[in-house]
Amino acid sequence: MQQIINFLIKYKNTLLFLFLFLLSVIFTIQSHSYHKSKFISSANFFTGGIYSWVNDVDMYFNLREYNERLVDENKTLRENLAALTEVELDSVFTDTTSYNDPYQFITAKVIANRYSKRDNFLLVNKGKADSVATDYGVITSRGIVGIVDETSQNYARVISILNTNSAINVKLKKSDHFGTLTWNGKDPNRVQVEEIPRLAPVKKGDTIHTDGRSLIFPKGIPVGIIEDFHLKSNQNYYEIDVRLFNDMTNVGYVYLIKNNNQEEIKNLDSNE
Amino acid sequence: MNKFLISNIARFIILALLQVLILSNINFLGYINPYLYVFFILLLPLNLTQYKTIFFSFLIGLTIDIFEDTGGIHAAASVLIAYLRPNFLRFSFGISYEHQTVKFHQTPFAQRFTYISLLVLIHHLMLFSLEIFDLSYIVLILKKTLFSSLFTILLILIVTGLFKQNKK
Structure with missing residues (x-):
């Protein structure tokens, strides 16, 4: 017993070092797997509070651009509205059930944005108190941003599409061939689409948008345009570089998207 | 002793906030950021007991991790250099460190430079290895380590220069 205590006292520095180092490595490994990084998160009142406080000042420098984006979005929406009233107003039949749309939108402000690492997260200023929950999609008027990963009372952490753990279902606008959106960690303006089969008509400049089957994003949220593509060696799938619209x-x-049917479809799926 | 405590706590808060609010958002050429908070570990009193050094280094590393959502990479790298610090102190400052007579600001420039750059290099190497976590990206790890280290070392030297002048 005496020897054990002596040993502990003699090596207390090394033991403390090994313990804390191991702890950090465990945190690191957890952060590399999707939906498991629960301990270390900036979505708490302390860090979230500091970020939103600083962001209040920072926001003023970008006001001009955000206003331009809003005007752009309004223009697109107005065009859609005009097209709708001209062509379809007579033929659209609305009854009370169709008011219950599957998707709900919540607006939020990004208070911390990171893009220089290999696994990036954003922090937004809406949380449980605004009924935001895990697996809500996050988009801007220009395209997709990511998926809500964790929420606290007033903040939510978003897994950016610039995260090596993120994998989102996307498809070609022209045809129904679908693939997975991933990121190789290099350029924050370019993401990759994998698993689009060789048969698909892929061309430079084609648009990629979300596929409705993921239960997170509605169909047709724009992602980007194809910049480069090649066949994977010995495989029947394309590897495509996509330039993001965002x-x-x-x-x-940003807009957070809630899919009201998510629970129902998930339950149905798991009954198999 | 109290003065030591207060100045170290103040340094902790200032360096942590500076790091997460400004320095981590520089992204020079896309990915080069200085990690100035390492300076806190370098400046911990040289005669501080080893287990306290390790613990405080863990604390500042974890603080940065929580702010940046990076798991435990800053904590791991900080703990590592805190553990290795006595060896490097002995290596850089030689016998005078053994006699506990070294004052950081009064050491010769060459010795101070060796001490700073060795610890910063090790810290950054550990940091980026854990961040990228994939040995097939070894070139990227080394590239990031080299450029970010240069940036950090330069910044630390500037800051030490500034504070020296203030004291005169």
Whole structure:
């Protein structure tokens, strides 16, 4: 017994070092797996509070651009509205059930945005108190941003599409071939689409948008345009480089998307 | 002793906030950021007991991790250099460190430079290895380590220069 205590006292520095080092490595490993990084998160009142306080000042420098984006979005929406009233107003039949849309939108402000690491997260200023929950989609008027990963009372952490753990279902606009959106960690303006089969008509400049089957994003949220593509060696799948519509280095305001049917479809799926 | 405590706590808060609010958002050429908070570990009193050094280093590393959502990479790198610090102190400052007579600001520039750059290099190497976590990206790890280290070392030297002048 005496020897054990002597041993502990003699090596207390090394033991403390090994213990804390191991702890950090465990945190690191957890952060590399999707949906498991629960301990270390900036979505708490302390860090969230500091970020939102600083962001209040920072926001003023970008006001001009955010206003321009809003005007752009309004223009697109107005065009859609005009097209709708001209062509379809007579033929659209609305009854009370169709008011219950599957998707609900919540607006939020990004208070911390990171894009220089290999696994990036954003922090937004809406949380449980605004009925935000895990697995809500996050988009801007220009395209997709990521998926809500964790929430606290007033803040939510978003897994950016610039995260090596993120994998989102996308498809070609022209045809119904679908693939997975991933990121190789290099350029914050370019992401990769994998698993699009060789048969698909892929061309430079084609648009990629979300596929409705993921239960997180509605169908047709724009992602980007194809910049480069090649066949994977010995495989029947394309590897496609996509230039994002969104400038991920400057995300101001975002929409969080709630899919009201998510639970129902998930339950149905798990009954198999 | 009390003065030591207060100045170290103040340094902790200032360096942590500076790091997460400004320095981590520089992204020079896309990915080069200085990690100035390492300076806190370098400046911990040289005669501080080893287990306290390790513990305080863990604390500042973890603080940065929580702010930046990086798991435990800053904590791991900080703990590592805190553990290795006595060896490097002995290596850089030689016998005078053994006699506990070294004052950080009064050491010769060459010795101070060796001490700073060795610890910063080790810290950054550990940091980026854990961040990227994939040995097939070894070139990227080394590239990031080299450029970020240069940036950090330069910044630390500037800051030590500034504070020296203030004291005169």
